[in-house]
Amino acid sequence: MTVQNQATQLNTEDLLARIAELETRVEALEQAPAQDIEDRLAMVVFSGDLDKALAAFIIATGAAAMGLEVSMFFTFWGLSVVRKGRSFEGKNAIQKAFGALLPAGGDTLHLSKMDFFGAGAALMRKIMRENDVTSLDELVALAQDLGVRMVACEMSRELLGIRDDELLDGLELGGVATFIGDASRSKITLFI
């Protein structure tokens, strides 16, 4: 009898210890964000071309409408997509040159192919209007309306000399960790 009691007691203690161990492991798993893959889409927008920006925003707004949480990370030439205007105040010569040459927003972007110094992009905008295709500026506004997270890369912003007030309102500023933080919890990750 005593031997049997001892055995059951030992088993209960063992089990309680195992439960405690499993509980701590579950807690650790729950707190680890990288384990938590959700209905998310994370996108790097590297290109400042009109066609690629259009694709990025059509995917972003479509995904947001489907119920995915979307975050877009604008880096390097991609910053010209979320640039709303130009200002030259307080910039050095190189930054001024960059500022003048880089497009600023939907109406100034060029096509990646067949641009012909802007004529191609102008024709593209014309046929888009004629076919009732949503313009890039409308898509950007729509994305903001749908709660798409938009982050501008702080390092590229500084490198290209783009001032905060040249960027769209409601944009966040962040670095690689901001993107990876979102991407590690995403089902879909795209580089455009």
Add this chain to the structure above:
Amino acid sequence: MTQNIEITQELDVRGLNCPMPLVKSRKAVNALPVGGVLKVVATDRGSVKDFQAWAKTAKNIELVGQEEVQQDGQTLYIHYLKRTS
């Protein structure tokens, strides 16, 4: 099959292209009561597969019917979306 569906609200997205039919429908579905059905009238041919994919991905939407109708020499793509939760 689609004749027996009770429609709560109708949405006209004729002339609109991707992604607008989806975005407008999402907004309309959000305003729908649970169990309500949204009828979407579109001219975008891509919307047929789009709405099927959306219903498969989304947890609270069911595609209860789709049909094609010829009207004034134009093909209309009609979708019936039900909000399930």
